Amino acid sequence: MNITSAQYTKDDKGQNYAIKIVVGDRTYYVPPSERNTDYAEILKQVKEGTLTIKDAD
Amino acid sequence: MSKAAELANLIGNINAGGGGVNRNVIINGAMNVAQRGTSSTGLGASSGYFTCDRWLLAQSGDGRLTMSQDSSVPTGKGFANSLKLDCTTADTSIASGEFLQIVQKIEGQNLQSIGKGTSDAKPITVSFYVKANATFNFVCELNDLDNTRHISKLFATTTDWVKHEITFPADTTGAFDNDNAASLNLTFWLHAGSTYSDGTLNTATFASTTNGNRAAGVSSFYSSIDNNFFITGVQLEVGQNPTEFESEPFERTLAKCQRYYQRWQANTSYDSVCMGQMTTDVFWIGHYKLAPEMRAEPTFSADGTFKVNASNGDMNASSIALARATPQVVAIECATTDSNRQGQGAYLRAGDDSDAFLEFKSEL
Numbered sequence: 561m562n563i564t565s566a567q568y569t570k571d572d573k574g575q576n577y578a579i580k581i582v583v584g585d586r587t588y589y590v591p592p593s594e595r596n597t598d599y600a601e602i603l604k605q606v607k608e609g610t611l612t613i614k615d616a617d
Numbered sequence: 618m619s620k621a622a623e624l625a626n627l628i629g630n631i632n633a634g635g636g637g638v639n640r641n642v643i644i645n646g647a648m649n650v651a652q653r654g655t656s657s658t659g660l661g662a663s664s665g666y667f668t669c670d671r672w673l674l675a676q677s678g679d680g681r682l683t684m685s686q687d688s689s690v691p692t693g694k695g696f697a698n699s700l701k702l703d704c705t706t707a708d709t710s711i712a713s714g715e716f717l718q719i720v721q722k723i724e725g726q727n728l729q730s731i732g733k734g735t736s737d738a739k740p741i742t743v744s745f746y747v748k749a750n751a752t753f754n755f756v757c758e759l760n761d762l763d764n765t766r767h768i769s770k771l772f773a774t775t776t777d778w779v780k781h782e783i784t785f786p787a788d789t790t791g792a793f794d795n796d797n798a799a800s801l802n803l804t805f806w807l808h809a810g811s812t813y814s815d816g817t818l819n820t821a822t823f824a825s826t827t828n829g830n831r832a833a834g835v836s837s838f839y840s841s842i843d844n845n846f847f848i849t850g851v852q853l854e855v856g857q858n859p860t861e862f863e864s865e866p867f868e869r870t871l872a873k874c875q876r877y878y879q880r881w882q883a884n885t886s887y888d889s890v891c892m893g894q895m896t897t898d899v900f901w902i903g904h905y906k907l908a909p910e911m912r913a914e915p916t917f918s919a920d921g922t923f924k925v926n927a928s929n930g931d932m933n934a935s936s937i938a939l940a941r942a943t944p945q946v947v948a949i950e951c952a953t954t955d956s957n958r959q960g961q962g963a964y965l966r967a968g969d970d971s972d973a974f975l976e977f978k979s980e981l
Contacts, residue, residue, distance in 0.1 A: 561663070562663055569938055569939075571940050571941055572896070572902060572940055572941075572948075572950065577939075577940070577941065578917075578938065578939040578940075578942075580938070584663075586918055586920070587918060588916050588917065588918045588978075589916065589917045589918065589938050589939035590916045591914040591915070591916070591917075591939060591941075591942040593913055593914035593942070595797065595798070595912070595913035595914065595979075596913050596914050596915070596916060596979060597913075597979075597980060597981060598916045598978070599916075
């Protein structure tokens, strides 16, 4: 998956929750669940040093 | 196949622990469900799910294709749809790491009846119908993701529909995990570079995966822009005997697919999505019920124009995002134009956009 940007978003309690990613011309929100394969891919790319997750606005 | 032979095969599989209703482990083998759309062009740059549900197009290379749900089917077999690939950009200079695959990933908990990794392991039979513009030798592979083991078989296409029935021997090594993660890939290889084809095809028994043995002898779908490939009626069942494709009602296949992908799609300009509340004058949050329950907390995306309606007035919605997710319910939030409606009940709707949609994805 070619993720061009990644940024945390906050939930209604003000805590980091979903990760907003951009793939191609689409924006996706990925929940922090190890069962979610997109989340697993994000963690993999972060570990490999090819992706950095920005802090939430 | 005669009815007597069919019955004998079915009984044989039942005696082996398979057979009966729900014998087909493959979801959407008849290619009837295509929630994302019926055609997608220019594919080849990256892998993904594009048309028929549950069928991953996995690829790396310079070739390009159009993927579609097609009405060409084998005559008299009860099918209405097939999955079609049409080459639009050829790739005759095949780099080592290139590949093109049609894949269905299967949860481990749905494979336990195979008994893989035990002394009572059972054979697996895969059957399917294929057609192409010419004769090709493609590869059907079972890829055990939990134990890094695989087995592959060549199959040939002609210009007419051909049914292939391939039985893979039992594997007493390496059990499938009993969970909701992917344990087995059913993979159809249509193109492969030397990384995946410079060895000897591993056809006899499951063995530790050696990449070069996975697709040796495979033809290249990308050899010409004249090339096309059709497939339907895919079935994977426990037992040594192929049986007729297990047909099921459309809504049952759709429900199975929705465990992995759900889509809210507007049909008219102002269709409603779900109820919620204005938590401030400029912020709305609502809850969308996922039905059926999804495999995992889904990835969310929105496309198109939406509005939030409260007190019979529409507010423009922007930055539609995921606030919280479970496999059963997701909380969706968005910013709105200032309307002095804090605390009011309000619902999300399409904003004069009959093409607007929301996606919820928990693919394997």
